[in-house]
Amino acid sequence: xxxxxxxxxxxxxxxxxxxxxxxxxxxxxxxxxxxxxxxxxxxxxxxxxxxxxxxxxxxxxxxxxxxxxxxxxxxxxxxxxxxxxxxxxxxxxxxxxxxxxxxxxxxxxxxxxxxxxxxxxxxxxxxxxxxxxxxxxxxxxxxxxxxxxxxxxxxxxxxxxxxxxxxxxxxxxxxxxxxxxxxxxxxxxxxxxxxxxxxxxxxxxxxxxxx
Amino acid sequence: xxxxxxxxxxxxxxxxxxxxxxxxxxxxxxxxxxxxxxxxxxxxxxxxxxxxxxxxxxxxxxxxxxxxxxxxxxxxxxxxxxxxxxxxxxxxxxxxxxxxxxxxxxxxxxxxxxxxxxxxxxxxxxxxxxxxxxxxxxxxxxxxxxxxxxxxxxxxxxxxxxxxxxxxxxxxxxxxxxxxxxxxxxxxxxxxxxxxxxxxxxxxxxxx
Numbered sequence: 560x561x562x563x564x565x566x567x568x569x570x571x572x573x574x575x576x577x578x579x580x581x582x583x584x585x586x587x588x589x590x591x592x593x594x595x596x597x598x599x600x601x602x603x604x605x606x607x608x609x610x611x612x613x614x615x616x617x618x619x620x621x622x623x624x625x626x627x628x629x630x631x632x633x634x635x636x637x638x639x640x641x642x643x644x645x646x647x648x649x650x651x652x653x654x655x656x657x658x659x660x661x662x663x664x665x666x667x668x669x670x671x672x673x674x675x676x677x678x679x680x681x682x683x684x685x686x687x688x689x690x691x692x693x694x695x696x697x698x699x700x701x702x703x704x705x706x707x708x709x710x711x712x713x714x715x716x717x718x719x720x721x722x723x724x725x726x727x728x729x730x731x732x733x734x735x736x737x738x739x740x741x742x743x744x745x746x747x748x749x750x751x752x753x754x755x756x757x758x759x760x761x762x763x764x765x766x767x768x769x770x
Numbered sequence: 771x772x773x774x775x776x777x778x779x780x781x782x783x784x785x786x787x788x789x790x791x792x793x794x795x796x797x798x799x800x801x802x803x804x805x806x807x808x809x810x811x812x813x814x815x816x817x818x819x820x821x822x823x824x825x826x827x828x829x830x831x832x833x834x835x836x837x838x839x840x841x842x843x844x845x846x847x848x849x850x851x852x853x854x855x856x857x858x859x860x861x862x863x864x865x866x867x868x869x870x871x872x873x874x875x876x877x878x879x880x881x882x883x884x885x886x887x888x889x890x891x892x893x894x895x896x897x898x899x900x901x902x903x904x905x906x907x908x909x910x911x912x913x914x915x916x917x918x919x920x921x922x923x924x925x926x927x928x929x930x931x932x933x934x935x936x937x938x939x940x941x942x943x944x945x946x947x948x949x950x951x952x953x954x955x956x957x958x959x960x961x962x963x964x965x966x967x968x969x970x971x972x973x974x975x976x977x978x
Contacts, residue, residue: 614849618865619833619841623814624974639848644974645816647827647847660827660847661816661970678850720869721850741849745866749849 583701583708592700592707593691599734600688606631606735608756610639617746629753635683636767650769651679657769666769677718685727685739696725705731720744733758789932789939790918793900793907800897800908802925807889809951810834815969817844822964828852830969832952841865842884855881857888882915883958883967886933886943891917905929911936 586592607630614623627641641647650657656675658665667675684690691698695718696711709727713719721743728738735758740750812833819826828846835841839858845851854865862881871877885891891910900907906925910917918932918939934940941960948954948971956969 612849614829614845616831616843619831619835619843621812621831621833623829623831625847641847644814644972645829645847649848660818663825665825678848743851745854747851
């Protein structure tokens with residue numbers, strides 16, 4: 560009897576997951592994926608890429624699209640340079656964040672700024688793959704035809720107010736993250752799609768300098 | 771020391787002095803300023819905010835909804851949402867505000883600033899016009915707040931907008947119109963504390 564109930568529950572869960580992410584099926588055992596992903600992350604020392612960011616405002620039926628260039632260097636340095644439709648530079652290096660907009664340059668220590676610390680950690684952990692091991696999230700892995708999707712649901716109350724879940728789309732061919740989607744409880748969200756990715760090319764430390 | 775005291779008293783008095791004291795009542799139609807009311811359909815702005823020594827930038831989208839309300843959503847460049855406000859003819863609604871900004875005074879200040887720009891108070895019953903040195907002040911009282919729209923004598927140019935009391939200016943705003951009825955740039959400056967907002971219109975893919 561218990562077996563039937565358990566099988567039924569698993570079946571319902573699988574159907575619900577399929578309905579949530581069309582083209583994806585929930586992986587009941589993700590250990591092989593986790594191992595492959597960890598190995599690929601381990602080998603990735605730098606990433607250089609273009610990105611397209613889409614901010615979706617569901618009730619306004621609006622999308623704000625911005626574009627730019629992205630650099631990552633192990634362990635925890637990220638540079639995002641927005642070039643369209645505005646100029647904006649953000650460098651995250653360890654616990655420091657440097658921001659330059661049209662008007663001003665700003666250096667923020669995430670030690671004293673909770674919001675930046677949270678966003679900073681999520682951004683870095685999504686790129687270097689550590690988010691899948693983070694105790695801040697409950698992780699489910701879905702498998703599609705050419706990609707996996709890691710669904711990260713926040714566990715702590717603070718993160719839950721900011722995100723309903725964060726999804727990472729991971730390419731099957733190289734286990735690299737090609738898209739990060741941040742879904743807000745309101746139904747709005749932001750996705751960052753990485754294109755023209757180059758891995759393990761030399762990147763100067765000066766790119767990530769927070770002066 | 772006595773001199774310093776005298777200068778301090780004078781500065782305090784000057785700061786307290788009336789912004790609108792010398793204005794005189796005139797018969798002009800205050801509703802002439804409705805011609806300058808911005809006709810938002812959808813506009814995206816790059817926003818620069820300076821508040822008490824801190825600087826913040828982001829994107830502000832202003833959009834007219836099918837029910838004729840106006841929605842304003844402010845987010846960081848990286849997509850983090852700070853607030854989502856709705857304005858309509860009868861009221862104001864906060865759909866979302868980031869927890870650290872969720873303070874009555876912050877919401878009230880932003881609401882009144884944007885209501886000044888949207889010219890939400892033109893329907894009040896006791897509007898009137900004052901004049902001084904060739905400038906006309908079209909006044910729309912709403913409770914203890916007075917909304918002032920300052921034009922030239924023929925009401926062909928909107929010079930600036932202000933909010934304050936009957937005597938004293940609190941906020942000043944300027945708006946440079948674009949060629950589609952929506953402002954290209956907007957500036958808001960508070961005179962009672964260090965807070966200013968600058969908005970510059972962006973033409974993104976949606977508008978091209």
